[in-house]
Amino acid sequence: MTDWLSPTEWQAVALSLRVAFWATVISLPLGIWVAWLLARREFPGKQVLNGLVHLPLILPPVVTGYLLLITFGRRGYVGQFLDQWFGIVLAFRWTGAVLAAAVMAFPLMVRAIRLAFEAVDPKLEQAAGTLGASPAWVFLTVTLPLILPGVLAGAVLAFAKAMGEFGATITFVSNIPGETQTLPSAIYAFLQVPGGDAQAFRLVIVSIAVAMGALIASEWIGRRVARRIGGLG
Amino acid sequence: MMRVVAWGVFLLGCLFFLLPLVGMTEFSLKMRRGVYSFDAYAAVFGDPAFWATFGYSLALAAATIVVGVVLVVPTAYWVRLRLPQARPFVEFITLLPLVIPAIVIVFGYIRMYNTSSFLPLTGSALGTDILLTMGYATLALPYMYRSVDTGLRTIDVGTLTEAAQSLGAGWVTILARIILPNVMVAVLSGAFLTLAIVLGEFTMAALLNRPAFGPYMQLLGANRAYEPPALAVIAFAITWGCMGLMQLATRFAKHERAKA
Amino acid sequence: MSFLSLSHLEKTFGTNRVVKDFNLSVEKGEFISLLGPSGCGKTTVLRMVAGFETPTSGGIVIDGQEVTGLKPNQRNIGMMFQAYALFPNMTVAENVAFGLKVKGVAKDKRDARVEEMLRLIGLPEMGGRYPFQLSGGQQQRVALARALAPSPRVLLLDEPLSALDAKVRVSLRNEIREIQRELGITTIFVTHDQEEALSMSDRVVVMNGGIAEQVGAPFEVYNRPSTRFVATFVGTLNVFDGAVTGPQSVTLAGVPVTLAEPVEASKGATVALALRPEAVQLGRVEGADVVLPATIESVEFLGSIIRVRARAGGSVVALDTFNRMDAPPPAIGAETEVSLHARDLIVLAG
Numbered sequence: 001m002t003d004w005l006s007p008t009e010w011q012a013v014a015l016s017l018r019v020a021f022w023a024t025v026i027s028l029p030l031g032i033w034v035a036w037l038l039a040r041r042e043f044p045g046k047q048v049l050n051g052l053v054h055l056p057l058i059l060p061p062v063v064t065g066y067l068l069l070i071t072f073g074r075r076g077y078v079g080q081f082l083d084q085w086f087g088i089v090l091a092f093r094w095t096g097a098v099l100a101a102a103v104m105a106f107p108l109m110v111r112a113i114r115l116a117f118e119a120v121d122p123k124l125e126q127a128a129g130t131l132g133a134s135p136a137w138v139f140l141t142v143t144l145p146l147i148l149p150g151v152l153a154g155a156v157l158a159f160a161k162a163m164g165e166f167g168a169t170i171t172f173v174s175n176i177p178g179e180t181q182t183l184p185s186a187i188y189a190f191l192q193v194p195g196g197d198a199q200a201f202r203l204v205i206v207s208i209a210v211a212m213g214a215l216i217a218s219e220w221i222g223r224r225v226a227r228r229i230g231g232l233g
Numbered sequence: 234m235m236r237v238v239a240w241g242v243f244l245l246g247c248l249f250f251l252l253p254l255v256g257m258t259e260f261s262l263k264m265r266r267g268v269y270s271f272d273a274y275a276a277v278f279g280d281p282a283f284w285a286t287f288g289y290s291l292a293l294a295a296a297t298i299v300v301g302v303v304l305v306v307p308t309a310y311w312v313r314l315r316l317p318q319a320r321p322f323v324e325f326i327t328l329l330p331l332v333i334p335a336i337v338i339v340f341g342y343i344r345m346y347n348t349s350s351f352l353p354l355t356g357s358a359l360g361t362d363i364l365l366t367m368g369y370a371t372l373a374l375p376y377m378y379r380s381v382d383t384g385l386r387t388i389d390v391g392t393l394t395e396a397a398q399s400l401g402a403g404w405v406t407i408l409a410r411i412i413l414p415n416v417m418v419a420v421l422s423g424a425f426l427t428l429a430i431v432l433g434e435f436t437m438a439a440l441l442n443r444p445a446f447g448p449y450m451q452l453l454g455a456n457r458a459y460e461p462p463a464l465a466v467i468a469f470a471i472t473w474g475c476m477g478l479m480q481l482a483t484r485f486a487k488h489e490r491a492k493a
Numbered sequence: 494m495s496f497l498s499l500s501h502l503e504k505t506f507g508t509n510r511v512v513k514d515f516n517l518s519v520e521k522g523e524f525i526s527l528l529g530p531s532g533c534g535k536t537t538v539l540r541m542v543a544g545f546e547t548p549t550s551g552g553i554v555i556d557g558q559e560v561t562g563l564k565p566n567q568r569n570i571g572m573m574f575q576a577y578a579l580f581p582n583m584t585v586a587e588n589v590a591f592g593l594k595v596k597g598v599a600k601d602k603r604d605a606r607v608e609e610m611l612r613l614i615g616l617p618e619m620g621g622r623y624p625f626q627l628s629g630g631q632q633q634r635v636a637l638a639r640a641l642a643p644s645p646r647v648l649l650l651d652e653p654l655s656a657l658d659a660k661v662r663v664s665l666r667n668e669i670r671e672i673q674r675e676l677g678i679t680t681i682f683v684t685h686d687q688e689e690a691l692s693m694s695d696r697v698v699v700m701n702g703g704i705a706e707q708v709g710a711p712f713e714v715y716n717r718p719s720t721r722f723v724a725t726f727v728g729t730l731n732v733f734d735g736a737v738t739g740p741q742s743v744t745l746a747g748v749p750v751t752l753a754e755p756v757e758a759s760k761g762a763t764v765a766l767a768l769r770p771e772a773v774q775l776g777r778v779e780g781a782d783v784v785l786p787a788t789i790e791s792v793e794f795l796g797s798i799i800r801v802r803a804r805a806g807g808s809v810v811a812l813d814t815f816n817r818m819d820a821p822p823p824a825i826g827a828e829t830e831v832s833l834h835a836r837d838l839i840v841l842a843g
Contacts, residue, residue, distance in 0.1 A: 051476055058426060059472050060433020062451050063465045070260070070462070071253040108331060157332065164334030167435045167447075171454070184334045184436075191340065191440060201344075204337050211332040219325055389576055395545055396578035396636075398565035400592035400643060410591075414582035 005206075009199060011178055012186035013206055019094060019182055020162035023101035024109075024155050031109040031158070032151060038110070039117035057107040061167025068100055068172040096173040097180050101162035109158035112218070116150020117143075153218040160214035164207060183207050254469070261462035273463035282449060283464075287432075290446035293362065294431035297369040298424045301377045302413075304370065306420065309381045310412050313390050327378040330371050335436040338368055343440065361441050368437045373427040380426070384419025385412075421482040429475040433468060496521035496679050497542075497647055502551035504537050511537050513703040515551070522677040524670065526690035529700035530726065536651060538700075539683045543649050544568050555646055566595075571640030571678075573653040577632040579624040585611070585635050586620035592643035610638040613672060630661040637669065641676065648673065650682040654689060666693055687727050691715060699723045716769075721841045724767050731773065731810050732841070735766045745838075746806030748783045753836045765841040772837035773812035775801065775823065781832035789827045805831050 005013065037043070038050060056064050072079040073091045082088040090096035120143060128138045144151075166184035173180040175189055187203045190196030264272040277283055312323050330338070342364050346354035354360035390412070397407045413420070438445035450468065454461040495518035502515040512534040519525050527535035540546040542553060544565035552561045560568050571592075579588050586607050593603045611617045614634040624632055633653055640648060650669070654662045670693045673680050684690050690697045691711040699707045699714060699722070707719045718724035725732075735743035741755045745766060758764050777784050787805035798813050799822045810831060814822075823829060 047480075051473075054476075055472070058429040058433075058475070060435065060447060060450060060468050062435050062447060062454065063433065063468045066454055066461060066465050067253045067257065070257055077252070077256065160332035164332060164337070166334055166336055171451070184336045187334075187336050187340060188436075188440075191336075191343075197344070200340060204340050207334055207337050211329070211334075211337075215325065215328055215332050219321070219328075223321075388581060389578065392574050392576050392578040393580060395543070395565070396572065396574060396580070396639075397591070398545070399543055399568075399570055399572040399649075400639070401566045401569070401595040402591070403566055406595060411580055411582070415580075417582075 005202060006199065008177060009186065009203055012181050012183050012203065015094060015097075015178070015181065016163050016183040019097045019101050020159045022098045023105060023162040024159045026098070027102040027106055027109060027158065028151070028155055031106060031154065032113055035110045035113035035117055035154075039114045040122070053110050054107045056104050056168075061104065061165075062171050064103060065100060065168035065171025068096075068103065068168065072096065072099065072172075090173075092173050092176065092180060094173075094179055097169050097182060100168040100172045101165045101182075104165045104168050105158035105161040108161050109154040112154030112157055113147065113151050116147040116154075119150070120146045149221045149224050153221040156214050156218040156221070160211050160218075163210050163214075257462045258466050261459065261466055264459040273459040274467075277453075277460050277463050277467065282444075286444050286446045286449040289444055290432050290438075293366055293369060293445065294428045296362075296366045297373060297431050298427050300366055300370045301373050301423070301427060302420055305374070305377045305381050305423075306413060306416065307408060309378060309385055310390065310408065313382075313385050314394060323378075327375050331375050335368070335372060335434070336440065338371060339437045339440045342368060355441070358443075361443060365437055365441050365443055365445075368441075369427070369431045369434065372434065372437075373423070373430055376426045376430070377420075377423040380419045380423035381416055384416035388415050418482050422479040425475040425479045425482070429472050432471060495519055496523075496556055497681075498554045499538070499542070500552050500554075502538065502541060502553070503549045504534070504541060504546060505549045511703050512541070512548075515703075515705055517698060517705065517708065519679055519681070521679055524673055524680045524682065524693060524695045526682045526684060526694040526697045527700055528684055528687060528690040528697050528727070531685060533700040534703040535683045535685075535698075535700050539649050539651055539681060542647065542681060543570055543572055569643070569645050570647045570649055571643070571645035572649045573633070573636050573640050573651065575652040575655050577624070577629070577636050577656070579632055579636055579639070581624055583623075584620065585616070585622050585624070585627070588624070588635060589620075589639045589642050591639065596643055606642055610642050613641070613675075614638045614668075628661075629657050630665055633657065633665060634668070637672070641672075641678070646679070648678050648680040650680065652683055652685070654684070654686075662689075669693070691727070697727075699727060701726070716839075718767075718839065718841070721765065724839060724841055729770050729811055731768045731770065731808075731812075733766045733768070733806065733808065735764050735838075737762045737764055745783055746785055748785075750782055750835045750838070752838060752840065754840065756840055767839040767841050768810075768833060768837055770800065770811040770813040772833060773810055774832045775803075775812060775814055775829060776832065777830050778832035780834075782835040784830050784832045787829055787831045789823045789825050789829065792822045792825060794822060803829070803831055 034049070034053060038046065038053070069091060070076050072082070074080070074083065074089065076091075079090060082090070088095070090099055124146070125138050125142055128142045129135070133141065163182075164184055165182070166188065169180070169182060170185055170188070175181050175185045177186075177189075181189065183203055183206065187200045187207070190200035190203070261273050262269040262271065264270060264276070308323070312319055316323075343355060344350075346352050346360070346364060348356045354364045393411055393415075394407055397411050402410070432446050433450075434445070435447035435451055439448045439451070450461075450464055453464055497517075497519040499515060499517045502512055503510070504512040511532075515534070515538055517525070527538060529535045537546060541548050544560070544563060544567075548561060552559060554560065555568070555570075580591065583591065589607045589610050590603050593606060598606070607620065608617070611620055614637055616631060616634060616638075619627065619631065619635070624635070627635065633656075636653070653669070654666055657665065666689055682690070682693060691714075694711055696709060697707075697711055697714050698705050701722045707714055707723045709717075714723060715727055718727060724730050733745055735745050735750070737743050737756055737758045737760055738749065739760065742749060742751050743756065743764065743766065744750065756764060774781070785805040787803040787810070789801060789803050790809060791802045793800040793802075794816075797816055799816055801812050801814065801823065802809050803812065804810075812831060
């Protein structure tokens with residue numbers, strides 16, 4: 001495997017995996033919470049929240065990246081704050097790529113988890129509540145196990161999307177080999193130089209394999225959740 | 234207590250989203266020293282390249298929508314009518330563009346249709362435009378398919394088809410006069426989404442070297458100071474506009490029904 | 494030569510034979526019902542005539558034209574569906590005009606025909622409405638107008654009344670029959686409701702398990718059912734066991750009876766004797782062939798008819814009497830007698 005890819009290519013693959021992993025992990029709790037809000041609660045501004053969540057899906061990725069840059073960049077107000085107080089710098093670092101990937105993958109994750117929430121009969125939760133369980137306890141012991149497959153499916157989908165994110169990443173953190181050059185950025189870079197086709201091709205294969213694998217896993221998990229919930233009803 | 238915390242987090246989230254927008258908008262108004270002005274916007278709208286690329290992307294979006302509708306409506310209809318067992322497979326296919334990076338797709342295009350291939354589409358501007366349209370249609374496929382499929386769910390496809398057949402209608406008539414009008418709202422909502430995606434798409438247009446709006450935004454963003462935020466605000470407005478139009482399309486349909 | 498003929502129709506789905514050697518000749522202008530429980534193949538037969546299913550074997554001829562291999566849109570038939578199936582995006586007038594438009598009928602002729610059809614179904618003012626603005630009964634009448642507008646050779650009705658509520662169902666069935674008579678259009682009507690089949694049809698085809706058990710006029714099917722299935726599916730029935738004592742005689746609950754027709758069973762065998770509730774009378778009736786002591790078990794007051802169940806001759810007998818203001822229904826548990834006539838007994842085969 002290591003022979004098959006050159007060190008530069010291998011670096012890009014490893015970086016992408018790391019970025020996608022952290023992007024998925026950090027956005028998961030927020031994703032579950034937002035999905036729950038959208039599936040279960042009625043509140044003013046729900047449509048706005050729904051729109052905001054889906055925004056990265058349709059907003060030009062370049063604009064999303066630009067927004068991230070002016071917010072989290074060295075001169076952005078959040079970026080400055082993080083730098084001064086915590087010494088965290090996001091722009092042009094792999095951590096910034098994590099943020100960009102997380103934002104771009106967020107809509108897909110929320111969508112999958114929201115569907116899982118909507119498939120759970122609220123009566124089950126109410127029943128647990130009448131048995132004296134606190135809301136948090138109900139969530140942990142009743143709801144979460146039921147939506148777990150949906151959560152996994154959403155996480156896998158988000159992971160795949162994060163692996164392939166390009167437009168926002170390159171705008172926010174640029175294309176620095178070893179630091180921010182993820183798989184798609186590397187493919188892009190190889191395509192810019194003459195004779196880079198063969199290298200790009202190998203990375204494309206890796207990219208497709210990851211995407212297909214993730215999607216198949218997600219569909220498989222999703223199918224299982226449907227069966228399980230169906231069996232309960 | 235929980236409620237207060239939840240609202241606090243919610244407000245914080247809103248600020249998180251809104252502050253950059255406000256900051257960006259404010260910045261875009263500061264081109265003239267000391268006072269707020271629309272100079273940056275004037276500069277953007279005054280740039281012929283803006284109109285050229287915007288017009289080009291708009292035209293391609295229209296072509297993409299047509300291709301998408303022609304491809305998706307009959308397919309979704311046929312799967313519902315005759316191949317329900319193929320549904321999981323088709324849904325899987327339509328999800329692929331969500332996770333396969335656009336750069337991978339365009340890489341495939343460049344290799345398949347380069348000037349030395351059997352179909353040298355990249356050799357001419359028109360050929361490349363066709364290729365780009367196909368690429369955009371692929372990107373928009375998940376949204377268009379989901380939307381149309383949901384639309385089809387609201388009508389009894391099988392019985393309406395049989396009713397039309399018994400009245401002498403063939404497939405073209407059924408699709409054009411019965412199926413399409415009944416999923417028009419779904420098609421429109423998918424079309425606005427497609428429009429938003431195509432207008433902002435960068436990767437494909439850049440790699441195929443076409444003068445589209447996405448690469449223009451990128452170029453401007455890299456070379457200017459005040460115009461990019463103005464352009465971002467414009468792009469944002471267009472996107473929200475598309476979403477609003479989608480909402481409006483759904484509203485309008487509900488209104489039609491509610492008259493009963 | 495009949496107008497519509499179905500010969501040796503067979504339909505197999507996988508290994509499941511849903512229609513078996515189905516034969517039927519329909520005269521021009523006739524109203525035929527296919528009656529049977531769900532899954533008996535009646536809808537499949539209708540769908541084969543419409544062209545939505547291709548017969549596994551056998552042929553369909555309409556007006557001298559072999560249509561077995563034709564597509565549905567080439568057959569010139571009209572069809573009504575259970576779920577109305579009006580095109581939701583079109584007005585009532587556009588729905589009715591659809592078939593004519595497809596045929597390429599000129600606009601002025603089309604408009605005239607639409608108007609004529611809307612008047613026929615009694616909704617002349619509704620042309621501009623959309624289907625969702627109409628009641629179920631109105632929608633189904635529009636569906637009828639739409640099916641009839643292109644002047645089809647055959648009208649096919651697939652349980653068109655099932656989705657409607659009881660009152661509308663009765664009025665609409667009369668209306669459909671009236672319009673059918675007026676136009677003289679050959680019609681096949683599929684239903685699982687025996688009352689609909691008996692009240693509307695010239696002839697009824699009773700189907701079970703993919704075969705036609707009996708074809709005949711309603712009067713005939715009801716009074717002379719040819720099989721046990723037909724007898725029990727169409728209407729309510731009392732069934733007694735009779736012991737055969739001679740070529741035309743049996744004993745029923747110990748009472749010797751001479752039947753109207755010869756029995757096709759050897760002496761000593763047991764045959765099933767059926768009797769409609771309206772043929773059993775309460776009390777001792779002058780000239781009755783059999784009178785049995787009975788205990789009243791239940792009384793159902795249905796309005797014009799009172800249905801009584803009484804235990805007699807070792808089984809429960811249902812009997813119908815007309816309501817009379819001067820004779821209140823019997824009390825439950827009352828001891829009485831029931832009378833019946835040998836001529837009303839039906840010997841059931843199979």
